[in-house]
Amino acid sequence: MGKFMKCLLAVLGMVMFFTLGAFIASAAGMPEYSLQSGLIVTALSLVPTDLKGTLASTPNVAAILADYVGKNEKKIFSSLVPKMKIAEQMTVVPDLKDKMHMTKLTVKDGVVGYSENVNYDDDDIQFTGRTIESSLFMRNVKVNPLKYRTTWMAQLMKTGVNPQDLPFKQFTLDKIIAQIGSEIINNVYLADKTVAGNGIKNLIDGWGTILSKEITDDNITPVVTGAITNSNAVASLEKVAEDFPSQYLEDDLTILQYISYDTFRKYQNDYRERYGKYTARNEKGLYELDGFAGKFTMLPVSWMGKSQRIITTPYENMIFGVDSLSDFNNIYAETEFEILKLKVLFQMGCQIRDTAAVRTNDQA
Numbered sequence: 423m424g425k426f427m428k429c430l431l432a433v434l435g436m437v438m439f440f441t442l443g444a445f446i447a448s449a450a451g452m453p454e455y456s457l458q459s460g461l462i463v464t465a466l467s468l469v470p471t472d473l474k475g476t477l478a479s480t481p482n483v484a485a486i487l488a489d490y491v492g493k494n495e496k497k498i499f500s501s502l503v504p505k506m507k508i509a510e511q512m513t514v515v516p517d518l519k520d521k522m523h524m525t526k527l528t529v530k531d532g533v534v535g536y537s538e539n540v541n542y543d544d545d546d547i548q549f550t551g552r553t554i555e556s557s558l559f560m561r562n563v564k565v566n567p568l569k570y571r572t573t574w575m576a577q578l579m580k581t582g583v584n585p586q587d588l589p590f591k592q593f594t595l596d597k598i599i600a601q602i603g604s605e606i607i608n609n610v611y612l613a614d615k616t617v618a619g620n621g622i623k624n625l626i627d628g629w630g631t632i633l634s635k636e637i638t639d640d641n642i643t644p645v646v647t648g649a650i651t652n653s654n655a656v657a658s659l660e661k662v663a664e665d666f667p668s669q670y671l672e673d674d675l676t677i678l679q680y681i682s683y684d685t686f687r688k689y690q691n692d693y694r695e696r697y698g699k700y701t702a703r704n705e706k707g708l709y710e711l712d713g714f715a716g717k718f719t720m721l722p723v724s725w726m727g728k729s730q731r732i733i734t735t736p737y738e739n740m741i742f743g744v745d746s747l748s749d750f751n752n753i754y755a756e757t758e759f760e761i762l763k764l765k766v767l768f769q770m771g772c773q774i775r776d777t778a779a780v781r782t783n784d785q786a
Contacts, residue, residue, distance in 0.1 A: 508610070511680075511723055512740035513775075518556050522743065524775055525551040554743045556771025557625040563598055563764040602766060607725045610772065628772050629740065630731060633782055641777050644784040650730040655689040656696060658783065662732045663711055663718045666781045670736065671717050678721045679711065680733040680740070686722035730785035739779050743771035 515522065528548045606622060613628035627635070636642040645665050647658040659679055670677065681689070686709075690700050701720075704710050711718035718734070733740075745768070754765040774780055 507723070508606075508725060508742050509744075511678075511721060511737075512742050513738050515554065515741050515743045516745070518554065518743035518745055518769055518771055520556060522554050523551050524554065524741075524773070525549055526776055552773060552775065554741055554771050554773035555626065556743050556769050558767065558769050559622065559625070560768075561598070561602055561764075561766040563766070565594060565762040565764065566760060567594075567762060598764065598766070602768075606770070608727070610770075611725050611727060611729065613772070622770075626771050629733070629774065630726070630729060630786065632772065632774055633731065633733065633780075634786065636774075636777050637782075642780065642782065644782055645732075647732070647783040647785065650685050650688055650732075650785060652688050652691040653695070655685060655692040657692075659689060659711060659720065659732055660713065662734050662781050662783050663714055666718075666734050667779070670779060676737040677718050678733075678735065678737055678740075679718055680721050680723055680726065680731075680735075682726040682729045682731075683722045683724065684728040685730055685732070686720065689720070730783075732783045732785075733780065734782065735774070735780040739775045741773040741775055743769075743773065745769040 526549070528550065530543075530546055530548070532543065532546060609621065609623040609628075610626075611628045611630045613623045613626050614631045615625065615627050617624050619625075633642065637644055645662045647661055648654070650658055659681070663679065666677065693699070693701050701709055701712075704716075709720040709722075710716050711720055754767070756763050
């Protein structure tokens, strides 16, 4: 009944305005324009007005988007982490503002036969460590919401081109977030601080670069596999696994073999030719390396691109440093007339905790 009454009142209102328009035309001595005058007055009555009675101005789309950013800051950035996947594939070190020192304690071997004479060495216990360094990144985005009114996104809005429709806002913000995630994936692995520039690939060292430098400094001796092909991929991954220190295998550690999807594809092709089938996931949804009692798990990752590197190490040894995952980044938004300005800030760094617990091959 409520909707019926509203419709009835609306119709009566339009009839009233039409009658008023026709009356004005007749009173002005132009009865032949009664129909046109009635339609004009009726149409004007339907135009929205603000509190002062003036015609409503164009909605402030930028202000609406800025308000949406403020209310959904954590929700928006929680969608960045799943897109990146890195946070699920290695150990995340939070609260990283600039640098963080990770200390390693080493106790050397020294068990000998019993004797009344006791000798103590000054270097029985050694504290060493590695430092994870990070950089503060930003992405500045300027959005003019008005230009989207004439694009295909208009079909996502309700009748009346209401700029408050969620699809419009969600698309704009999600696209920005998705692109940041994609940029990190495409650049972080081989990021190198010695290369001039101001992007992700220039301001930190990625895991691929860290390994190359450790090999150059003779801190890691790579396993010789040669180029990974469709006919040697199985043997190459097994060869690197065989070189892994056995003392780690009895600990409750998750030993992963990080490989690119390109290397994984070659492994599957090689495995099929050797055994007449593909490697399947186990009951936990993981790809186990055959012949090692389930101790090694192959993990194809997108952030390695088409690298032929095989990184065999515990999950705990690969470090991805951020400021915080619960509020991964910060969004700042301001409006200037119809323009919306967004600033996205995030801290990020990479490191390998202990080079003694990593084995890799001779491919970049």
